[in-house]
Amino acid sequence: TSQYDGFCFERTAKSKVFAPWSLLKFFSEPESGFLDYWFESGGKPPVLLGYLKSHTLRNPEEYGREKTISLASLEGSSDVEGLSDLGLLTQAGYLTIKAIKYTDTVYLDYPNQEVKRAMAQLYLEQLLRGRVAGQVGAGPIVRVLKEESPESVFHILNRLFLAVDYHRYPVKDEASLRAHVQVYFAGAGLKPKIENHNAHGRSDLEVQASDRLWIFEFKVVRDEHAADEELKEAIDQVRARHYGEQENYLELKKIVLVFSIKERQFVRWAQA
Known part of the structure; x- marks a missing residue:
């Protein structure tokens, strides 16, 4: 579960789902171990690559820190230019909901080890x-x-x-x-x-x-x-x-x- 599980998309922050592509790839070749499949298959969506042409990610100092965003900001815009970097990274699957407190504060983090490594790779490519x-x-x-x-x-x-x-x-x-x-x-x-x-x-x-x-x-x-x-x-x-x-x-x-x-x-x- 630490490798492919952990994606959450709902307000109670209790229901978690696995990355289906990564899970299917693992079951097709379990002898290869827990490899990383997500970055190349889903970690570079066109909307994110387009965003990065005119924006930068937060500094790598943010990589291991707790991240928060308002629920309204997370839900309120489907326009890429109107999204914050945290909002876009959540929609792209790099970050996911870990908890919601005070009805409007969303705590974000990486869903699993596979995506955490993918985030580091994305930082390096930017660097x-x-x-x-x-x-x-x-x-x-x-x-x-x-x-x-x-x-x-x-x-x-x-x-x-x-x-x-x-x-x-x-x-x-x-x-x-x-x-x-x-x-x-x-x-x-x-x-x-x-x-x-x-x-x-x-x-x-x-x-x-x-x-x-x-x-x-x-x-x-x-x-x-x-x-x-x-x-x-x-x-x-x-x-x-x-x-x-x-x-x-x-x-x-x-x-x-x-x-x-x-x-x-x-x-x-x-x-x-």
């Missing part, structure tokens, strides 16, 4: 102007996280960020940087966690790849002369707060990355 990560040399991130070194992660992330169009470059602070890495990982089928808490603090981003748990700490600098100092401070922080040590994994990888706003790429890395 890369219609291209996918593989077309800019950033495709094998899952393999890199499973098999390769922190230095390889540093380089593949830089290939992604250097491929972003310079016009209205979206990385402006640590929160936007973290959000873009989050959607990059999520679009590749991973399940990144933002600000995961333990007894000492909260990590920037954690993601599991096979038997490895990666802990990421990000720092952003505007003057590269501050990069070394920020790197050292972040290493001390990761070690002092024992990020990831509450989990039971065969291999724990802790990596600190310093991003330069001026250079628009990561300029320092270290394993903590």
